[in-house]
Amino acid sequence: RKRLPRLRFLSNGDPEAYGFLNPDEVIRGSHIIPAFHYGSTGEQVASIARGEDELDDWCYYYVNM
16 A cells, blocks of 8 residues: 655654754755644644644644655
C-alpha cells in the first residue's frame, strides 16, 4: 500500500530540536498537508507563519510529492 511520507515537529525539550543546520542540507521549499486523522498537539511550536487565531499544531503532516 502506497502512502505519502509523514513528518512531525520535535518537542521543544528534545536536544536535537535546536542546533547547527548545514546550509547544504536545507530544503528550500515543500508542500506539507496536515494529517487531520491524528489530531492536534494542543501546544504551539514557535512560528512566524501562524495567525493569532491559530492555537496549536497538528501531530503529523504528510509531505506531498
